[in-house]
Structure formats: C-alpha cells, structure tokens
Amino acid sequence: MNDPIQMENIILEREKRYIGLTENISSDLFNVLSQTTPAIVASLFKKKNPNTKQIHSHDTSIKCAICSSEFTIKALTIAQVQDRIKAQRNGFGSLCDTCQKESDRFDREEEERKKLDREKAIENNTKCMIKHYLNPNNVWKTECTHKNRFHDITYYTVNDTIIKEYIRQMEYSLFLQTPYWKAIAQEVRIRAKFKCKQCENSENLAVHHTTYENHGNEHNVGFFDLICLCDKCHKKAHNIKDK
Numbered sequence: 001m002n003d004p005i006q007m008e009n010i011i012l013e014r015e016k017r018y019i020g021l022t023e024n025i026s027s028d029l030f031n032v033l034s035q036t037t038p039a040i041v042a043s044l045f046k047k048k049n050p051n052t053k054q055i056h057s058h059d060t061s062i063k064c065a066i067c068s069s070e071f072t073i074k075a076l077t078i079a080q081v082q083d084r085i086k087a088q089r090n091g092f093g094s095l096c097d098t099c100q101k102e103s104d105r106f107d108r109e110e111e112e113r114k115k116l117d118r119e120k121a122i123e124n125n126t127k128c129m130i131k132h133y134l135n136p137n138n139v140w141k142t143e144c145t146h147k148n149r150f151h152d153i154t155y156y157t158v159n160d161t162i163i164k165e166y167i168r169q170m171e172y173s174l175f176l177q178t179p180y181w182k183a184i185a186q187e188v189r190i191r192a193k194f195k196c197k198q199c200e201n202s203e204n205l206a207v208h209h210t211t212y213e214n215h216g217n218e219h220n221v222g223f224f225d226l227i228c229l230c231d232k233c234h235k236k237a238h239n240i241k242d243k
C-alpha cells in the first residue's frame, strides 16, 4: 500500500463510486458496505458536490438477521445508515418488525423472569438469615473462619426491612447471642485492632452502638455507629447516656 500509483488508482476508483444523495440501498449493497472498513464506507457517502444543500436520504433494504426476509426502511439519514452498517459489522444485524417485536417480548419476559428469580433469592436469603444467623441458640461451627462468618452475614442480599423488624422485636439480650451479632461484633473488634477506642485497653472488649438508629441493619451500614470499647469505658458510655 506504499506504492503511490496504486494509492492513486484506489482513490480514482473510489471517486467513480459514490452513493448518490437519494440512492436506494439494496440489501446486497448494504451487505457489501457492512464488510467494508468504516473509512471507506464514510468516503462512499461523501457528497460529490459539497455545496449542495440537499441532504442524504436513503431507502435502505436489509435482510433480517433472524428470518432473512428483506425489509425496507424509508428515508434513513446517512448517520442512521452508518449506524445500521456499524451494528451489522459488529454482529448485531437489523431485525424485521415481526422479529423485533418477538425479540422485545422475549427480552421483557427474560427481565421479568430474572426479577422473579432475584426476588425469590432475596426471600430465601432472608429466611436463611432468620433461621440460622438470627437464632440465639445457634452457634458458629468452630471450623468456620471469621472471614467466612462475616461473608455469610454481609454477602447475600436480604430484605432489610424484614430483617430489621425481626431483630427489633427480639429481646436485646438474645440478639447479642446470635451468630449474626457475634460475627459483626468480631469484625468491629478486628477493625479496632482489639483495642478500646477510648483508652486503648485490650481486655474485656465489648462492641457498643453509638446510636440504635440502624439497629437491625448492622450488616449493611458500614459499622460507622459501632465502636469497640473496654468493659470500663463501655459502662461509662452507658452511664453518661442514661443520665
């Protein structure tokens, strides 16, 4: 392609072929265009006389990518033709009306199915959390690492409203026994490097709620209202509050 004469010939050849301003595009031409590089396609659509005020308008025939029937779209602008060509080139052929409707319907149903699956999964996760992790009589298996415990509590999407209501109707002392709270409290202690936030003491650490606003949604609010305190500072925190 570095031979100037060859280049010149290509350009001359190109000048002979120009897609007229209102030329109909047959499905054969459309196919050829979609196998041609974007730069050449663009050059084929260049106005022969740049001063003309007329704008490109092409009735374009395309073979449906699904049923292969030919259909014609009236008066596409050059940008619309090129969008279709680009899509075809990238493997997204155009569809006839019937196939398009069918495809849209399929997409809608698929979306609906996915939505139902998501809802079902959330419902199951919620039940699972209540049954296993919010049961004060359940304990974590010793072989289950903290990382896995924390993952189990925070990873699955649950219905936060139901979980919150469920936790809030629990007796608080029972809540503190749940695998749910134990995993969360341990995470808070780890993040605090097992030191009291007030006095850096590392013995008898408790995890304290600075507010109870998010009580019941501890698993997904980022722990900003949970702090690690030693027994002494914890008692102090509650006394100050209670007064």
Ligand SMILES: [Zn+2]
Residues within 6 Å of the ligand: 064, 065, 066, 067, 068, 069, 095, 096, 097, 098, 099, 100
């Ligand atoms: Zn079709």
Ligand SMILES: [Zn+2]
Residues within 6 Å of the ligand: 207, 208, 209, 234, 237, 238
């Ligand atoms: Zn507390």
Ligand SMILES: [Zn+2]
Residues within 6 Å of the ligand: 196, 197, 198, 199, 200, 201, 229, 230, 231, 232, 233, 234
């Ligand atoms: Zn302390």
